[in-house]
Amino acid sequence: MSRKKKIVIGITGASGTIYAIDLLKKLHAHPEVETHVVVSNWAKQNLKLEANLSLEDLYAFCDYHYPINDLGAAIASGSFLVDAMVITPASMKTVAAIAMGYSDNLIARAADVALKEQRKMILVPRESPLSTIHLENLTKLSRMGVQVIPPIPAFYNHPETIQDLVNHQSMKIMDALGIANDTGGRWKGAEA
Structure with missing residues (x-):
């Protein structure tokens, strides 16, 4: 029996908690995936403001969750094996x-553990416009192997709802995690 793919999800206080919620719902549907979730204090506020969702409702889609200040949590150690970390949305403070x-x-x-252990890390930065400081921090992390997947909508798949746009973002993240999915309307080539 193979072990589950363990993914740490950090949800920060940037606008865009809808991306985290959708990703968690989609990962929850994959029994081979185990999620370890940390929600910042401002992200808790955004759950209410942006999604009208309680923390308990969000935790229903998580396998494990930890308080933001629990630096003794399993995921704070490199000896706790995880396959990847995703921070969505990623505030510029966190970046x-x-x-x-x-x-x-x-x-x-x-x-920090993901970086030092050279594990896959994905950032979904949610800020606009980006200052030079933001760009330099993202570039620095990209040079360290962090994959930066900003939530930029695609229109070739003819989205009709906000959920269509969010589905595309979740598809991009799940692709980067190596998790089979087809939720976002893939490009099939230009029709003549």
Whole structure:
């Protein structure tokens, strides 16, 4: 019997909690995936503001969840084997903390562990416009092997709803995680 694919999901206070919610729902539907989730304090506020969702409702889609300040959690150690980490949405504060190695909370610490252990890490930055500082931090992390997948909508698949746009983003993240899916309307080639 093979072990489940363990994925750490960090949800920060940037706008766009809909991306995290959708990704968690889709990963929850894959029995071979185990999620370990950390929600920042501002992300808890955004769950209410943007999605009218309680923390308990969100946790229904998680296998494990940890308090933001629990630096003794399993995911804070490199000896706890995980396959990948996704931070969605990723605030610029969190991006800066990771880029500088400032592990003042569990999301930043788990990201620090992913970097030092050279594990897959995906950032879904949610900010616009991006300042030079933001771009430099993202570039620094990209050079360290972090995959940056901003939520930029595609229109070749003719989205009709916000959910169509969100599905496409979840598809891109799941593709990067190596999880089979077809939720976002893939490009099939130009028709003549």
